[in-house]
Amino acid sequence: MSTTLLRHHWRLLTLLALLLALAAGIGLRAPTPPDEPRFVLAARAMVETGQWLLPHRGSELYAEKPPVFMWMQAATYKVIGHWNLAFLLPSLLAALATLWLSWDLAGRLWNRRVAWWAVLALASCLQFGLMAKRAQIDMVLVALTTLSLWALLRYLLERPDKRLLWVAGFAAGLGTVTKGVGFLPLLVLLPWALWRWKGRPHGAAALPRARALLWLIPAFVLGTAVWLGPLGIALLNDPSPELQGYARELLFKQTGTRYANAWHHVQPAWYYLQVIATLWLPGSLLLPALLPGWWRRLRRGDGRWWLLLGWSLLVLLFFSASPGKREVYIFPMLPALCVAAAPLLPGLLRRAGTRWLLLAYVLVLGVAATGIGAELLADGAWAHAQLAKRGMPDVLLPVLGGWLLGFGVLVLLLAAWLRQRRAGPLVVITALLLWNLHGWGLMPALGPYSSASALMQQVGERIGPSAKLGALAWREQNLLQADRPVTDFGFKRPWDDQWHDAGPWLAQAPHNRWLLVLEQAISPCVKRDQAVMIGSSNRNQWWLVPGTAWDPACHAALPRDAGAGVDDGD
Structure with missing residues (x-):
């Protein structure tokens, strides 16, 4: 068998393993807080009542998020007929779409070998796997922002086809009515304008005329009209205070006010640095080595890095400027940065220092899982205390301990076999094992208690x-x-x-x-x-x-500091 054919087979097997890892455990658990139950509750109400325009949380209108993601869940249920499977499927499909878009974009900007590196880099990052396996809006949002960015970069760097502008604008508009920041891909026009102003470098494709970019406006409006159109018609036909209040809450407070004057999740300006350092592992370990390479290519005027890195920096600055911050907000940056890193990864992995760093990450993960698993199996006081704080029974100790210990031992054995010379494949295999642990072991065991x-x-x-x-x-x-x-x-x-x-x-x-x-x-x-x-x-x-x-004759009130329901969503 030729080397090329063998490499092709290994890639197919890796992609199949990645698909199975991301889908691991789907259908085996119920929605868990903080966000999943509220979306499924609203989606279920749509199915049961036939009222799809205005999502409800119990008897109240749910005005914290547009209903597009809930529409997806409700539509999936109508096809599948099983909530525990349907509520996770939109995120899984969005994750697969994001991987494909990253692969295709990297392949078009460089080559198929680079595309392969982009997919593996993205799939190995912790935040990507976590979002792919959770029913939150953010994975769908990232698929839409990546689609819009994919079309814009192809238009600006590959060929000025107006159909790409329609795709980019529509995806950005649909992303905006899915979760208010879907317009972010359009910010790539700023580093593009700066790159163009500095002069077209050698080897660049014919630069499109700025006037043609106006096609983005009707495409964007068309994307937002998927939801804003029916809402506008409803507002014209129904002047009820409840509906008007719903529109004001969602269109103004939950967008502009939430960004400019956030009332919760308030964090310091440097908050996202710690998010990058932790949730983007193991990729964040390579950032110190990537930065000099990126800088050299920016100085050469390579538009591919100008647009990918310039856009990522603008997204980071945009969210850092708001007092309200959550770790998922900068998630749209991750696919673009993985595409930008992909051409440099083969060279980095030839360095012994990079391989030792990745091996250390795997070893820490394996040792931590082995230690925690052994502690849970030992039935010690610490293990009992952790479950007691969460209202979970002690019968979970051998289940959780067994899964964690098995994962940790397997990872350590793989590290001993592959060692630092094969640190790249080791990181990918570890990520696949981690998502299988999450899907088949941890979440089904914790689900009955986390989901109530x-x-x-x-x-x-x-x-x-x-x-x-x-x-x-x-x-x-x-x-x-x-x-x-x-x-x-x-x-x-x-x-x-x-x-x-x-x-x-x-x-x-x-x-x-x-x-x-x-x-x-x-x-x-x-x-x-x-x-x-x-x-x-x-x-x-x-x-x-x-x-x-209940004493009907009593009229006592609760203490003044007693609260009410709050939305801790994203």
Whole structure:
């Protein structure tokens, strides 16, 4: 068999292993906080009610995010018919699309060998795998931003085809109504303009005329019209205060105000440096060696690096300027940086220092997993304390310990076999094993407790099949995992206002109605001796209040510092 054919077979096997690793465990777990349950709850409501335009969280409109991602989940469920599979599929498909776009872009800008390096680099980074295996908006957003950037770079560097502008503008518009920052790829026009102003370097393709870029505007508007069009029609036909308030909240507070004057997730300006150093491992270990190579190519005026690196820097500055920061915000940069790094990686891996650094990363990961796994299997006090803090039973200790120990030992054996000379393949194999550990071992074991399905099963068994259930100060996973329809009294309303409606609801049928309540939100008007502490989930204690425990004559209020539901989403 020829060397070329053998290399081709190995690449196919690696791609198949990557696909299986990213899909590992899909369908084996329920949605887990913070973001997954709220999106699935809204998507399920769309399917059940047929009302797809305005997403709901229980009885309230959910105005923190546009509904596009929830549409994807709901549409996937309509095809598949199984929520535990459908809710993760959009992220998986988006991850695969991002890998392909990175491969194709690197292949067009350089060659297929470089494209292969770009795919492996992206797939090995921790944040990419984590987002591919979680049902958050960000993986879909990154697929759309990468698609838009792919089309723009092809137009600006390869060939000025107006169809590429339509793809770029539409993807950016659709990304904007998926999660407000979908317009970010359009920022690449700034480093392109600077590069063009400095003079077209040797070997560059014919530069497109700036006037032709105006086609991006109608394409962008068309992309945003996927959601803003139906919303605008609804606003014209329905002047209700609820709908108007929903539009104001989403279009202004959750976009402009959230960026310029964030009210939560406030972090210092250097916050993203620590995100890069940790969540972009092992790629971040190579950044000190990549920077000089990138700088030399920028000085030579190579437009490929001018646009990829210039755009990435603008994204970093854009998010660093906002007081509100989360680690997922700079995730759109990662595919572009992996494409920019790919041509330099073969040279870097020929350096002994780079290989030793990557080997050290694998060894630390293997030793940590082995140590934690052994500690869990040893049934020590530390292990029990970790589970107790999360309201999880001790029966998980041998399961989690066994998976972690097995992963750690396997990684260490591979490191001993491949050693530093094959540190590149070792890193890729370790990433694939890590996502199999995540999908087949850790998440299915932790799922019943992280998703609150175990808690809600206890609730159903305690109140019996014929009882009515209400929820106060609830979390999205409570409603999602309940075994019956749940009456809620708002999510963001103050708890006292919720009790104002929940008390009479209990009193209407005191022997057949129960209320699931967060411990901190129990009203002074509840007779505690009749309430039942049903369990804990996600570090919260939950109580069941029977209708007979409510005192209708009481009018006491909760303490002033008692809160209400908050959205900790992204």
